[in-house]
Amino acid sequence: xxxxxxQARDLHKHYPIKAxxxxxxxxxxxxxxxxxxxxxxxxxxxxxxxxxxxxxLARILTLIEAPTIGQLTIDxxxxxxxxxxxxxxxxxxxxxxxFQDPFGSLNPRQTIGAILQEPLLINTDLNAAQRQQQVLQxxxxxxxxxxxYYRYPHMFSGGQRQxxxxxxxxxxxxxxxxxxxxxxxxxxxxxxxxxNLLMELQQELDLAYVFISHDLxxxxxxxxxxLVMYLGKPVEHGPSNAVFAEPQHPYTQALLxxxxxxxxxxxxxxxxxxxxxxxxxxxxxxxxxHPRCQHAMPACKTDxxxxxxxxxxxxxxxxxx
Amino acid sequence: MSxxxxxxxxxxxxxxxxxxxxxxxxxxxxxxxxxxxxxxxxxxxxxxAxxxxxxxxxxxxxxxxxxxxxDNQDLLLMSxxxxxxxxGKDISMIFQEPMTSxxxxxxxxxxxxxxxxxxxxxxxxxxxxxxIELLQQVGIPAAxxxxxxxxxxxxxxxxxxxxxxxxxxxxxKLLIADEPTTALDVTIQAQILDLLVELQxxxxxxxxxxTHDMAVVAETADNVLVQYAGQQVEQRPVKALFNNPRHPYTQALLxxxxxxxxxQLLNAIxxxxxxxxxxxxxxxxxxxxELVQEHCRQQPPSHxxxxxxHYPLPLINDPAPASGETLS
Numbered sequence: 001x002x003x004x005x006x007q008a009r010d011l012h013k014h015y016p017i018k019a020x021x022x023x024x025x026x027x028x029x030x031x032x033x034x035x036x037x038x039x040x041x042x043x044x045x046x047x048x049x050x051x052x053x054x055x056x057l058a059r060i061l062t063l064i065e066a067p068t069i070g071q072l073t074i075d076x077x078x079x080x081x082x083x084x085x086x087x088x089x090x091x092x093x094x095x096x097x098x099f100q101d102p103f104g105s106l107n108p109r110q111t112i113g114a115i116l117q118e119p120l121l122i123n124t125d126l127n128a129a130q131r132q133q134q135v136l137q138x139x140x141x142x143x144x145x146x147x148x149y150y151r152y153p154h155m156f157s158g159g160q161r162q163x164x165x166x167x168x169x170x171x172x173x174x175x176x177x178x179x180x181x182x183x184x185x186x187x188x189x190x191x192x193x194x195x196n197l198l199m200e201l202q203q204e205l206d207l208a209y210v211f212i213s214h215d216l217x218x219x220x221x222x223x224x225x226x227l228v229m230y231l232g233k234p235v236e237h238g239p240s241n242a243v244f245a246e247p248q249h250p251y252t253q254a255l256l257x258x259x260x261x262x263x264x265x266x267x268x269x270x271x272x273x274x275x276x277x278x279x280x281x282x283x284x285x286x287x288x289x290h291p292r293c294q295h296a297m298p299a300c301k302t303d304x305x306x307x308x309x310x311x312x313x314x315x316x317x318x319x320x321x
Numbered sequence: 322m323s324x325x326x327x328x329x330x331x332x333x334x335x336x337x338x339x340x341x342x343x344x345x346x347x348x349x350x351x352x353x354x355x356x357x358x359x360x361x362x363x364x365x366x367x368x369x370a371x372x373x374x375x376x377x378x379x380x381x382x383x384x385x386x387x388x389x390x391x392d393n394q395d396l397l398l399m400s401x402x403x404x405x406x407x408x409g410k411d412i413s414m415i416f417q418e419p420m421t422s423x424x425x426x427x428x429x430x431x432x433x434x435x436x437x438x439x440x441x442x443x444x445x446x447x448x449x450x451x452x453i454e455l456l457q458q459v460g461i462p463a464a465x466x467x468x469x470x471x472x473x474x475x476x477x478x479x480x481x482x483x484x485x486x487x488x489x490x491x492x493x494k495l496l497i498a499d500e501p502t503t504a505l506d507v508t509i510q511a512q513i514l515d516l517l518v519e520l521q522x523x524x525x526x527x528x529x530x531x532t533h534d535m536a537v538v539a540e541t542a543d544n545v546l547v548q549y550a551g552q553q554v555e556q557r558p559v560k561a562l563f564n565n566p567r568h569p570y571t572q573a574l575l576x577x578x579x580x581x582x583x584x585q586l587l588n589a590i591x592x593x594x595x596x597x598x599x600x601x602x603x604x605x606x607x608x609x610x611e612l613v614q615e616h617c618r619q620q621p622p623s624h625x626x627x628x629x630x631h632y633p634l635p636l637i638n639d640p641a642p643a644s645g646e647t648l649s
Binding site for chain 1: 362363462476477478479506507508509510511512514515533534535536537538539540559560563564573574575577578579580581582585586587588589590591593
């Protein structure tokens with residue numbers, strides 16, 4: 001068995017909120033207890049509505065912020081609550097990120113060559129010629145041509161920009177890549193090109209992906225494990241096949257039924273989720289999902305369910321089981 | 322008699338490199354209470370065609386059409402003043418980004434009431450009452466208190482509901498929804514789509530849904546118009562299109578969906594939609610088409626049975642086509 005690249009145990013992130021002059025500070029629990037193991041060559045998908053803590057988790061994994069509570073080990077190095085800047089610097093080469101919006105994540109004033117060289121310039125001691133050589137190699141690998149080296153981002157289409165962003169993430173030879181909705185800004189045809197590229201690169205380089213998305217049909221295709229989050233808490237976690245075949249938590253069931261399918265013959269019955277995500281500053285008592293849950297019982301208002309393995313290697317936090 | 326009858330709509334933009342033809346000969350007929358989806362990749366002219374209908378394009382755009390009849394009146398021939406009476410009242414449009422299409426400086430109550438004042442006149446109080454009614458109709462809880470909310474105080478889904486409330490304020494006969502759910506989460510997307518279809522049924526509205534999400538189309542539309550590089554490549558009823566696409570582009574779009582893929586790799590369409598300067602000779606789709614023949618590279622195709630292709634895919638005989646389905 002391979003060693004897990006990322007081991008996360010009960011990660012919490014609280015943000016202090018100033019309530020006003022004379023009022024006590026509140027704290028916002030953006031992430032409340034995420035745990036998972038990620039192995040090389042595997043993809044973990046994190047799924048949930050906006051505001052569920054997906055991006056907070058990504059910020060912790062990319063070492064932009066440290067968790068408030070919990071243990072995090074990346075590549076056998078402790079990256080938990082009291083990480084120092086030297087370790088951070090070392091780990092930044094291991095964990096890289098691709099952002100959602102390829103139009104906002106590339107500097108419009110830099111050429112592609114300069115954009116792709118920057119990670120090498122900051123993190124390695126290579127000289128200019130070596131850097132250029134590495135960048136050109138990486139560009140070829142993601143399907144960009146050599147003449148693109150001196151061009152600017154505005155000269156590229158969305159799909160090609162996302163290729164540039166992927167090349168920038170991979171140029172440091174990371175082991176883990178955090179993909180924050182990498183294809184949601186792209187058309188289906190281009191989305192397929194980028195997903196294919198990501199899967200090829202994963203096989204070639206044995207990369208581990210953390211794939212953040214709300215498009216479940218993409219997640220079903222690419223992920224090995226799925227972690228479903230609701231209001232900062234994981235509600236379901238398990239192998240992708242099992243979760244998509246037999247979702248256990250009512251929230252996962254609702255999410256899956258809300259996803260439209262390109263099939264005109266069978267109109268599926270949607271589970272209606274009424275209302276919207278409650279404010280994380282004032283989460284509901286008991287199970288946080290109970291105000292929107294169709295199976296809510298009186299106990300759900302008072303008892304907090306904990307994450308346990310229930311069925312087919314799927315862990316879920318629900319009082320029904 | 323159809324509610325909307327557009328024939329041979331063409332939009333050209335004057336640019337430094339000559340005329341850019343963004344929309345090239347679109348035909349669209351729409352009956353009351355019908356839902357038509359326009360699909361295609363970005364850059365295929367979906368939004369521009371509908372903006373041309375709304376008369377919202379800048380002066381650099383040259384809009385021509387054989388006819389653009391709405392309720393038997395040609396929108397292109399009428400005076401701008403008369404047209405403005407129809408636009409926003411009988412035809413209204415919802416845009417993609419609810420957060421940016423609402424004015425951040427005014428409360429949502431004010432913005433909805435503005436539409437009512439513009440088209441109906443009447444007293445401030447009557448506007449307030451109607452606005453509350455509209456907000457309740459689109460499913461906004463505690464509508465009275467939300468009147469005073471500014472757009473930044475509402476979530477994306479709520480803002481889109483406000484947009485919808487504003488657009489149905491005048492009970493339009495035709496609603497154009499330009500990617501109404503792209504910026505939203507799946508659960509909210511399902512709510513908004515259900516709401517649109519519900520309102521459409523209740524008011525007998527016609528709905529044009531612009532989207533690039535084939536799954537949304539499959540679940541909501543009656544008819545589908547597939548657009549590629551400004552041209553209309555296929556127009557069929559939704560069932561027929563999904564079960565038996567005739568144009569290679571439609572086939573490729575459907576094959577690119579992760580849920581339709583077999584095996585690990587997805588069937589991507591190579592390349593991108595041609596721009597102004599790299600338009601190929603012959604059929605515009607030929608550089609990306611799997612079934613391309615020499616003839617496709619030379620001659621632009623013409624419409625055969627509503628399909629813009631030299632060699633359309635064969636029609637699979639459907640044993641029993643559902644009743645009421647006709648090619649429009």
